[in-house]
Amino acid sequence: MSTPTGNARLLTYVDALREAAAQEMRRDPRVFVFGLDVDDHKAIQGSTRGLVDEFGPERVFGTPLSEDAMTGVAIGAAMAGMRPIHVHIRMDFLMLAMNQLVNIAAKSHYMYDGQVKVPLVVRSMIGKSWGQGAQHSQGLHAMFMHVPGLKVVAPSNAYDAKGCLISAIRDDNPVIFVEHRLLYYTDAFVPEESYEVPFGKARICMPGNDITIVGISNMLVECLRAHELLADQGIDVEVIDPISLVPLDIDTIVESVRRTGRLLIVDNAWTTCGASAEIAAAVAERSSDCKELQVRRAGYAPTTCPTTPVLEEAFYQDPVKIARTAYAMVRGEGADWQPDPEHAKLAYQIKFRGPF
Amino acid sequence: MTTRAVKTANEPEEAVDLGRIYRSLRLIRRGEEEVARLYPSDKIKSPVHLSIGQESVAVGVCDVLEPDDVVSPTYRCHAAFLAKGGSLKGMMAELYGKATGVAGGKGGSMHLIDMSHNILGASAVVGTTIPVALGVALAAKRTKRPRVVATFFGDGATEEGVFSESLNFAALHRLPVLFVCENNRYAIHAPITKRWATERLCERVETYGIPAHRIDDGDVLKIRARAKDAVERMRRGENGPVFLECRTYRWREHVGPNEDFNAGYRPRSDMEPWVESDQVARIGGLLPEDQRGAIDSAIEREIVDAVAFAEASPFPTLENLYTHVYADR
Numbered sequence: 001m002s003t004p005t006g007n008a009r010l011l012t013y014v015d016a017l018r019e020a021a022a023q024e025m026r027r028d029p030r031v032f033v034f035g036l037d038v039d040d041h042k043a044i045q046g047s048t049r050g051l052v053d054e055f056g057p058e059r060v061f062g063t064p065l066s067e068d069a070m071t072g073v074a075i076g077a078a079m080a081g082m083r084p085i086h087v088h089i090r091m092d093f094l095m096l097a098m099n100q101l102v103n104i105a106a107k108s109h110y111m112y113d114g115q116v117k118v119p120l121v122v123r124s125m126i127g128k129s130w131g132q133g134a135q136h137s138q139g140l141h142a143m144f145m146h147v148p149g150l151k152v153v154a155p156s157n158a159y160d161a162k163g164c165l166i167s168a169i170r171d172d173n174p175v176i177f178v179e180h181r182l183l184y185y186t187d188a189f190v191p192e193e194s195y196e197v198p199f200g201k202a203r204i205c206m207p208g209n210d211i212t213i214v215g216i217s218n219m220l221v222e223c224l225r226a227h228e229l230l231a232d233q234g235i236d237v238e239v240i241d242p243i244s245l246v247p248l249d250i251d252t253i254v255e256s257v258r259r260t261g262r263l264l265i266v267d268n269a270w271t272t273c274g275a276s277a278e279i280a281a282a283v284a285e286r287s288s289d290c291k292e293l294q295v296r297r298a299g300y301a302p303t304t305c306p307t308t309p310v311l312e313e314a315f316y317q318d319p320v321k322i323a324r325t326a327y328a329m330v331r332g333e334g335a336d337w338q339p340d341p342e343h344a345k346l347a348y349q350i351k352f353r354g355p356f
Numbered sequence: 357m358t359t360r361a362v363k364t365a366n367e368p369e370e371a372v373d374l375g376r377i378y379r380s381l382r383l384i385r386r387g388e389e390e391v392a393r394l395y396p397s398d399k400i401k402s403p404v405h406l407s408i409g410q411e412s413v414a415v416g417v418c419d420v421l422e423p424d425d426v427v428s429p430t431y432r433c434h435a436a437f438l439a440k441g442g443s444l445k446g447m448m449a450e451l452y453g454k455a456t457g458v459a460g461g462k463g464g465s466m467h468l469i470d471m472s473h474n475i476l477g478a479s480a481v482v483g484t485t486i487p488v489a490l491g492v493a494l495a496a497k498r499t500k501r502p503r504v505v506a507t508f509f510g511d512g513a514t515e516e517g518v519f520s521e522s523l524n525f526a527a528l529h530r531l532p533v534l535f536v537c538e539n540n541r542y543a544i545h546a547p548i549t550k551r552w553a554t555e556r557l558c559e560r561v562e563t564y565g566i567p568a569h570r571i572d573d574g575d576v577l578k579i580r581a582r583a584k585d586a587v588e589r590m591r592r593g594e595n596g597p598v599f600l601e602c603r604t605y606r607w608r609e610h611v612g613p614n615e616d617f618n619a620g621y622r623p624r625s626d627m628e629p630w631v632e633s634d635q636v637a638r639i640g641g642l643l644p645e646d647q648r649g650a651i652d653s654a655i656e657r658e659i660v661d662a663v664a665f666a667e668a669s670p671f672p673t674l675e676n677l678y679t680h681v682y683a684d685r
Contacts, residue, residue, distance in 0.1 A: 068487070069490070077492070112459050112467065112471075113680060
């Protein structure tokens with residue numbers, strides 16, 4: 001959909017994030033970056049590398065381990081006209097900032113009748129693999145989707161990472177910016193110049209007619225792999241990346257589902273009260289005239305994420321699980337099919353480069 | 357203008373405008389008494405946490421602030437709101453839930469705000485506004501704007517983790533923040549003795565590297581003098597934050613218009629010394645009778661006007677349910 005322009009080069013997701021922040025900081029002196037370890041030698045897995053050298057410690061600084069107060073500081077600075085980017089190395093830590101985000105950031109513009117705005121970006125990363133375990137692995141975006149006043153975006157590729165971060169920085173609302181650790185070293189053609197990816201516009205990554213699969217965050221990549229597996233079975237999958245969850249482009253999804261009659265939402269999170277539940281409900285509400293509609297959700301197993309690899313693997317969705325679920329939906333209940341393990345491995349080796 | 361020579365920590369003598377201080381004290385007292393009088397009529401659509409008895413803290417601090425300085429009140433916010441120059445009309449209309457209220461009728465008594473007077477929005481979740489005030493101070497420091505932020509909170513807020521986090525960050529970054537603890541020794545109905553093993557609040561704060569001062573008796577001129585000293589140093593960029601613990605006493609119930617000494621959690625005798633040293637009466641007594649009378653009459657007219665304004669104002673229209681959920685961009 002969004003076509004890379006002439007100056008695009010291959011860039012990783014992590015470098016796209018860093019470039020977006022640097023370009024916005026050059027453009028707008030009100031932008032600053034802070035959070036635990038944003039200025040250390042690891043630089044949040046490289047996503048803030050070089051920023052302190054270019055912009056100095058007044059605009060790029062580490063903080064005490066005080067997520068609650070630091071979020072309040074970000075909100076106050078935003079109300080006073082600055083444009084803070086508050087970085088958390090794991091999304092799990094946002095629970096320590098929940099009070100400020102839900103009770104102050106989300107509500108201030110409304111509760112104070114428009115007298116203040118909170119142009120705040122909260123970056124956080126979902127972890128996975130290497131035994132990240134119960135408290136380094138959670139995709140908690142649905143908790144923020146629940147609350148009016150917050151925007152929630154979850155770019156799945158480097159192109160969207162840069163464009164969404166620039167959009168988030170320029171947005172006058174608090175934006176929960178959901179990253180995924182496994183996406184950091186995926187690459188895509190990313191324009192050198194500054195550009196915005198608008199919120200509230202989903203992207204049809206792969207057109208198809210048999211089933212609509214919506215993939216959120218890095219699950220989008222897994223859905224594309226499932227698409228490869230299913231193509232061999234003659235199943236024509238439409239893959240949609242919502243990109244932003246609030247605002248959500250439900251129209252694009254509904255339009256697709258009206259063609260395919262089948263919807264599978266794959267989230268990098270639990271399904272209960274999750275983004276997948278919201279999308280499923282929103283589609284159902286708009287499809288009461290479709291008698292044949294099939295809807296399924298897929299996400300984390302309804303348990304806590306374990307560390308040991310054999311259990312961890314069972315916890316997550318993967319291309320084979322997604323493909324089997326989709327297969328059963330298209331071929332009818334009871335239809336089972338086990339993708340060839342060698343083919344599944346090959347699907348894993350395909351490099352998908354967004355924008356999809 | 358009636359002035360009085362007052363000794364401050366820094367300067368030998370300074371002229372204090374007692375008329376201004378009295379006007380502010382009296383406006384808050386009478387404004388809130390009117391709120392209490394009206395409350396049973398059920399026209400006020402908001403839980404009210406009255407500052408009656410506690411006025412001197414907000415007045416003493418706000419008297420030394422410049423228009424560009426910022427205050428961040430608690431949910432018991434009428435005093436700081438009025439002391440910083442917030443409009444009584446706008447406040448009363450807000451309590452009535454009217455469109456002309458300072459928050460368009462969408463915030464109520466616990467969420468007063470007036471950014472034109474640099475009064476940050478108040479919050480009903482104890483302690484949450486403290487770090488927000490720090491953020492405003494951080495922005496001021498980054499942009500070299502010579503403003504000070506006074507953040508008000510009660511003794512209960514000092515038990516929230518965010519209070520300690522905020523002390524540390526303000527000290528670390530030497531932010532121009534005046535922490536003002538309005539210590540009335542009750543969190544709702546729980547006395548401080550049931551909440552703290554020690555009452556050495558100032559000592560605790562000092563360990564963060566923040567100068568801390570306690571004013572025990574609610575004396576508005578002592579509070580003012582301490583605040584003035586702190587604010588002037590901050591404005592000159594010489595110092596980081598300062599902490600003031602102002603002991604005070606809430607005369608009415610935690611929420612609502614009445615007294616509550618029959619509830620059994622505190623005796624009326626606790627209030628008596630505070631009534632004897634009531635700052636509204638004390639400062640009023642220092643003024644010539646004609647000046648005090650003129651101030652009183654003007655305040656009564658202001659109150660009548662504010663109530664009439666609130667009564668006559670329209671409620672918001674239904675589309676306002678959805679305005680300002682998100683900023684335009």
